[in-house]
Amino acid sequence: MPALARRSFVFHQWAPDPARPPLKRSLENKMRPTIETNNLVKQYGPVTAVTGLTLRVERGEIYAFLGLNGAGKTTTIRLLLGMVKPTSGDARILGHIIGPGAQDLWADVGYLVESADAYPELTVRENLEIMRRLRPGTRPEAVDAVIERLGLAAYARRRAGTLSSGNAQRLGVAKALMHEPQILILDEPAKGLDPAGIVEMRHLFLNLAREQGVTIFMSSHFLDEVSRMAQRIGIIHEGRLVQELAAAELDRVRRQRLLLRTRDQQATCALLQSAGYTAGMNGDGAIAISDRNAIERPDELATYLVNAGQPPTMLLTEQEDLEAYFLRLVGMEETK
Amino acid sequence: MNQLTQTIWVETLKARRSKMPLLTTLGFLVIPLVGGFFMIILKDPEFARRVGLISAKAQLMAGVADWPTFLNLLAQAIAIGGIILFGFIGSWVFGREYADRTVKDLLALPTSRWAIVLAKFVLIIAWSVVLTAVVYFVGLGVGAAVGLPQASAEVFWQGTLTIALSAALTIILVTPIAFFASAGHGYLPPLAATILAIFLAQVVAVAGWGEYFPWSIPALVSQGGRLPFVSYLIVLLTSAAGILGTFLWWRFADQTR
Numbered sequence: 001m002p003a004l005a006r007r008s009f010v011f012h013q014w015a016p017d018p019a020r021p022p023l024k025r026s027l028e029n030k031m032r033p034t035i036e037t038n039n040l041v042k043q044y045g046p047v048t049a050v051t052g053l054t055l056r057v058e059r060g061e062i063y064a065f066l067g068l069n070g071a072g073k074t075t076t077i078r079l080l081l082g083m084v085k086p087t088s089g090d091a092r093i094l095g096h097i098i099g100p101g102a103q104d105l106w107a108d109v110g111y112l113v114e115s116a117d118a119y120p121e122l123t124v125r126e127n128l129e130i131m132r133r134l135r136p137g138t139r140p141e142a143v144d145a146v147i148e149r150l151g152l153a154a155y156a157r158r159r160a161g162t163l164s165s166g167n168a169q170r171l172g173v174a175k176a177l178m179h180e181p182q183i184l185i186l187d188e189p190a191k192g193l194d195p196a197g198i199v200e201m202r203h204l205f206l207n208l209a210r211e212q213g214v215t216i217f218m219s220s221h222f223l224d225e226v227s228r229m230a231q232r233i234g235i236i237h238e239g240r241l242v243q244e245l246a247a248a249e250l251d252r253v254r255r256q257r258l259l260l261r262t263r264d265q266q267a268t269c270a271l272l273q274s275a276g277y278t279a280g281m282n283g284d285g286a287i288a289i290s291d292r293n294a295i296e297r298p299d300e301l302a303t304y305l306v307n308a309g310q311p312p313t314m315l316l317t318e319q320e321d322l323e324a325y326f327l328r329l330v331g332m333e334e335t336k
Numbered sequence: 337m338n339q340l341t342q343t344i345w346v347e348t349l350k351a352r353r354s355k356m357p358l359l360t361t362l363g364f365l366v367i368p369l370v371g372g373f374f375m376i377i378l379k380d381p382e383f384a385r386r387v388g389l390i391s392a393k394a395q396l397m398a399g400v401a402d403w404p405t406f407l408n409l410l411a412q413a414i415a416i417g418g419i420i421l422f423g424f425i426g427s428w429v430f431g432r433e434y435a436d437r438t439v440k441d442l443l444a445l446p447t448s449r450w451a452i453v454l455a456k457f458v459l460i461i462a463w464s465v466v467l468t469a470v471v472y473f474v475g476l477g478v479g480a481a482v483g484l485p486q487a488s489a490e491v492f493w494q495g496t497l498t499i500a501l502s503a504a505l506t507i508i509l510v511t512p513i514a515f516f517a518s519a520g521h522g523y524l525p526p527l528a529a530t531i532l533a534i535f536l537a538q539v540v541a542v543a544g545w546g547e548y549f550p551w552s553i554p555a556l557v558s559q560g561g562r563l564p565f566v567s568y569l570i571v572l573l574t575s576a577a578g579i580l581g582t583f584l585w586w587r588f589a590d591q592t593r
Contacts, residue, residue: 122353
């Protein structure tokens with residue numbers, strides 16, 4: 001039964017394709033970031049989809065581009081792929097300004113935009129064969145290799161229109177990877193995948209970036225997912241890049257608070273406020289304290305409460321989760 | 337050239353795997369079969385009386401059951417039916433990329449957009465020519481099968497030329513339909529444009545200006561009318577505008593689908 005067939009991604013080093021000449025690049029371009037945008041603006045009539053977007057993605061970096069629906073992620077990706085023209089500013093790949101005529105550039109780029117769509121009456125293999133032929137220089141064996149790599153072997157002869165959303169997504173990623181590009185631009189690559197598929201895809205991208213120096217620019221809705229693989233994260237909201245940070249910085253920038261409970265919550269809260277703490281009741285009935293000295297020295301606070309006759313029955317340092325941080329950043333803070 | 341070879345291969349595979357070749361062939365085969373039916377009616381007045389209205393219509397359109405009438409009937413049906421059917425083909429070849437949301441996969445490739453659009457036009461023309469040939473040869477078979485009286489080689493030559501010319505004019509008029517499919521992002525705008533073209537062709541022809549309206553001209557040619565050079569020029573310019581518009585759209589317009 002194909003649906004139950006065991007499958008896994010195959011991680012192996014792909015040999016460079018000798019048939020395909022490397023993209024000619026000047027020394028200056030080699031020094032430049034792999035992907036860059038400079039004050040990029042895109043307006044559709046009165047609607048501003050992207051504004052003032054400046055970002056840099058270095059070679060071998062995984063850059064996650066986060067935003068809510070309609071934030072401007074897909075427009076940015078279309079701008080990066082030359083599908084729409086910027087109203088002002090520019091976007092470059094490997095130092096070359098992107099435009100619809102820059103077709104030589106796309107030999108080194110694999111992409112997935114908006115949704116993984118395929119010709120429904122064609123099989124998985126035929127869909128990939130079409131993409132192979134439209135990417136001159138891609139070896140015929142690349143079709144089988146990418147089918148194996150994305151765990152699609154059991155579905156190779158299936159019509160694309162009959163695939164589950166997860167397998168359709170795998171096919172979309174396969175089309176992006178088949179020609180072994182140096183740059184991947186992927187719009188929500190984990191969309192439609194089950195949890196196991198998400199983990200597999202993460203390992204695949206990490207492997208490509210670490211082992212082969214592939215530069216990956218990916219959009220997502222989910223900060224916790226991309227924080228596990230991206231080196232840098234850009235957060236876009238209403239067309240603007242509201243924050244750009246290294247994934248390693250996520251711990252530092254997220255809010256922390258101290259939660260505590262005592263036998264008499266109201267009295268304790270009043271006590272803490274009179275002692276100068278910023279304390280209040282949270283939605284779960286616990287006392288929340290956001291003062292940094294309390295968060296860093298909960299032992300001293302506990303001692304103070306014991307001495308004041310309100311010994312804590314619970315004391316917990318809580319870090320804002322990634323989802324809450326993201327929502328707070330885009331001004332949609334969850335209210336508890 | 338190599339890019340074009342590959343894109344033509346790709347477009348052909350997409351068409352072969354679809355039901356459209358079968359459906360369009362079946363649709364176009366109605367022409368010789370109905371034409372043959374009219375000839376049978378015209379040959380046998382007794383039978384014609386029994387079928388009543390259809391017989392009257394057949395006499396209105398044709399006249400006598402012979403090869404010149406039959407070939408002329410085929411030419412007219414191809415010129416008018418072709419606007420619909422070739423329009424369907426053009427709508428499908430371009431519109432399906434939007435309906436299936438696959439167009440985005442064709443836009444950032446080392447293969448140029450020109451090669452992709454050109455391959456689509458090549459496919460549409462080849463497909464339409466094959467359909468016309470099928471109708472023509474099946475028509476010859478049907479004409480022979482219903483026992484039309486022998487005719488000279490000149491009659492066949494003239495009939496064939498008229499069919500070829502009116503079909504060619506109809507086929508090249510599909511290019512604006514391709515533009516509407518591209519700019520309209522799907523099937524509906526080009527199909528609406530096709531229906532509008534047919535409607536206007538009728539109205540304009542009735543008004544007596546048919547030789548200046550592109551979609552009226554193939555039908556006038558199929559009726560054996562002598563048209564001024566400007567009529568052919570109008571068709572060619574309309575087709576060129578369709579090709580240019582489609583190319584420019586794919587090259588310069590924001591591709592948001």
